[in-house]
Amino acid sequence: MSRFRTLPKVELHLHAEGTLEPELAFALARRNGIELPFASEAELRAAYDFTDLQSFLDLYYATTAVLWTRRDFDDLLWAYLQRSAEQGLQHVEVFFDPQAHTVRGVAFTDIVDGLGDALTRARTELGITGGLIMCFLRDRPVTEAARTLDEAATRLDALLGVGLDSAEVGFPPGPFAEVFARAAQLGLRRVAHAGEEAPASSVLEALDTLGVERIDHGVRALDDPHLVERLVREEIPLTVCPLSNLRLRVVDDLARHPLPAMLAAGLKVSLHSDDPAYFGGYVGDTFDAVARSLGLDDETAALLSRNAVAGSFATAERKTELLTAIERWLTGPR
Template sequence: MTKRDTRTLPKAELHVHAEGTLEPEMVFALAAKNGVALPYADIDDLRSRYSFSNLQEFLDLYYACTAVLVTRDDFRDLAAAYLERAAHDGVRHVELFFDPQAHTARGVAIDDVLDGLLDAFRQAEADHGITGGLILCVMRHLPADDAMATLESVAHRAGDLLAIGMDSSEVGFPAAPFGAVYARAQELGLHAVAHAGEEGDPSYVWSALDDLRVQRVDHGIRSLEDPALVERLVADGITLTVCPLSNVRLAVTPDLADHPLPRMLELGVLATVNSDDPAYFGGYIDDNFRAVRTSLGLDDAALASLARNSITGAFASADRKAELLAGVDAWLDAPQ
């Protein structure tokens, strides 16, 4: 049976880090432009280091490469390159993470980060019809007071943001201390998401739900270890932004064939497929869709369900969701 082209399946990407789309070629181009010395001999040397046994090994390289991002134009070019590729992969709505603390700690103005990323979104909407926006992520390995200061520094620009998120090292860095930060973000009208249940056990997901009052959980694949948590996720309609290729590259799951994504769908969990940090993990969103089709045996109906989940879980308007959902139905109904 002929399989439909996953690149024409309308979808939203809800779990992708702007800094994680920084390809080695751009790392070296921006380093040369901005006079940043790199500890890598060349592009091939840098790419050869993209082998990780855990999350921390990845984060060490990830933050080292962000040093080349300096100006508003750098952030625009970074996001524009990702959004261009996303459009060709059938992405119609993007909710893009960014890590302001990784940049302000180096003296980069947070307004330059925001404005550069927003410049790219405006162009992508004009060129490709992509909608979406930005999720400001705070780093859980840094003090909650630092996260609050970062949030307050852009409180006057809350209208330029979709949500607050939380990322970086998970195990040993509980969510509860960030409860006040999330409460303040919600006062400002922001939605709430957080990374949980990637490295951390189900207790990290419970804490994100109860201490941070998140509307989506980023990753969350270890939730299946706790049947009561699964019941909670299903009953409350909590979307999980799953990143299959990332999970394999970071040794969260040993092999894609063992990934719990099919089980999530069977249990009624609102799972989605996303790329996470595609420049580092060798797979943008269509690579992930094609990989789960092949390795997990997901048929076109299952892929359409994943796309629907991404749209219903997005922080988009009801009209925009209806438009995109109609596109998913048309993709599935079209003759092969």
């Protein structure tokens, strides 16, 4: 086992729907009487050869059709939590896309309650804490996002915050400003995907129009030195997903990923798995892949985990526990 597997980890960039492994997809399809457009699990996995973000999203949303009930969403997230617990996961803030399901007739409460069931069980059985971040799909109408927030307002106890995801190119953050302002009024934390395929200006727009507290991806921020200075000055967390960047052709070689340059610039970056079932690695796998391709010593690995803790929405008490666990790992036997 890699030493990095035992490093206490926090995932801040993890899509529940992106943890749907082919085996579970077919099991849920059989349970719900749904026919997937693939003959076998192997054929579905072979389709994970993406050319860009949109080609991934096309498959991603096709497979979510197997998710229908509270039990389905519980099973989905529980499978991820069990697997990631073995790779050092101790806290996770889970993205989910209610619009991808409610438009199919799935009840919003079944989505939230199913995912919540898994998180409750994880706390007691695995020692993993966390919460849910409801994401709006930026390639769907803003009015639909507003209606989704209206529905979420009845279940604020189940949510940490809101986010913005899906296709970046052609769908800037700005139009969602009013929805995010209302989310803030409701006491929800705010994050957004920006600077993955879209330019550095999308990061700036997310900060200024949505008031987000952290940026998901943000690798293109390095293209704008003034933006980098601001991100460093304001200590804005960037949740970086190297395996995702590789599989979606944001970078053509993990050895040329901008992570080292981001760290050298003083950016508050951390490592995450994004959609691990599709991108070939869970959180521990991500650390191992970075170690192989970019080199990763214990001090840097601990820094990346500390950054994730600092950027999380965990309580101050939980953050102290996590930071203590990281320091114990760093000073422990090699």
